[in-house]
Amino acid sequence: MTFPLRAGLAAALSLAAAPALAHAVLAVTQASPNQTYRGVVQIGHGCDGKATTGITVTIPDGVIAAKPMPKAGWELSTVKGAYGRAYPSYHGSVSEGVKTITWKGGSLPDDQYDEFVFQARLTDAVAPGGTVYFPVRQDCDGAVVDWREVPAAGQSARDLTSPAPGVRIVAAAAAAPAASAPASIKAGDLTIEAPWIRATPGGAKVAGGYLQVTNTGKEPDRLVSASIPLAARGEVHQMAMDKGVAKMAPVESGLVIKPGETVVLKPGGYHLMFMDLTGPVKAGSTLEGTLTFARAGTVPVRFAVGAIGASAPEAGGGHQHH
Incomplete structure (x- = not known):
């Protein structure tokens, strides 16, 4: 027997509405x-x-x-x-x-x-x-x-x-807007835009971070390190091809941002590497963190979290499986 599922049926049952002898x-x-x-x-x-x-x-x-x-x-x-x-x-x-x-x-x-x-x-x-x-x-x-x-x-x-x-x-309650990273952050002569991190699977010990930095001043600056609560440390790394082989290495002295220059940290190039994670980085969430520059100092930022393997942050974050 098929039981109808349609709008306009009687009001829902509840304990109060059920017959006194309902089993x-x-x-x-x-x-x-x-x-x-x-x-x-x-x-x-x-x-x-x-x-x-x-x-x-x-x-x-x-x-x-x-x-x-x-x-x-x-x-x-x-x-x-x-x-x-x-x-x-x-x-x-x-x-x-x-x-x-x-x-x-x-x-x-x-x-x-x-x-x-x-x-x-x-x-x-x-x-x-x-x-x-x-x-x-x-x-x-x-x-x-x-x-x-x-x-x-x-x-x-x-x-x-x-x-x-x-x-x-009943209609789902309107969800509160997902927290997102600010469109841009000013730190002295530097403008930091779209900081984000790739989500990680359970058990992962490293996560990649990305952003864009523009230097509007007359002196160079260097991005030296980064931090998030889930990682023991955050370093600036570079990925490059060497005879057809992708190799990754830390940028020992920090990444230079020259006057008038915009530097993009992205998958496959310069990026942040967060090491020794204590838990998973979850898609659709945000993480408070910092960026440390040689001249601008330590700058608070909020990293949006994109999907595992994403090439760019996703609008509104990712989704989770059940």
Whole structure:
């Protein structure tokens, strides 16, 4: 049976709105499209006094990548099947996945309470204002209660005998603008622009940093070193081709910025090398740091963090996989 996922359905279920004798409700009854949802099925009591021995959750169309949490004392199983259509994912598209999750073999007495947990990704198949329903089957020593009734348009869940737990879809809250590096930083005769760092995979010990420096004065200056909290030290390095082989070496005396000159530190050329990292540099974040010049002194800067392997900083930062 297919359960409708559409805007304009009844208001979301909540603990207060559920019938007094409901056996299965969801702890989280509101979520946004294109987000990971943590489903917590709450079982308040058994079936007419009988202990609960099995819980089966149906994953509706429009909800993908469902994964159950194992539960001590209960046997866990899933059934996979085709989705109603293909959905975009972080690694292409997906057209099938877990359709039901079952915990069985345990025993939850009628006078006790417990929770059964899964996670899944809500797609944009349901617009804000609609409700996604997760039917729950409760097995109790031979007795069965199916919490799968879905209210018709204009109908209240209170009017149903065995309502399916629901999650109301709401628009995502407007995200605060990602912190970004200033367009330019003045330090005496120097103008520093677009400082950024490449993100690193877990376990990496070095990260590359890049920027542009213009000297508007009449005296040369030298970029000597750099720092960020995650690195033990930051050096100026140069990468150059030698007989077809890329070689990298520190610029021992610092990188000279001549009067009237703009020097660009970029992948494949002059760059900053942050050494002995204590943790990963995460795409989309920013890092406070410093640049040290022979004449201008130590200058505070904010490094934007681009994606792993990026050739330039990304507007708004990168994205993370789940």
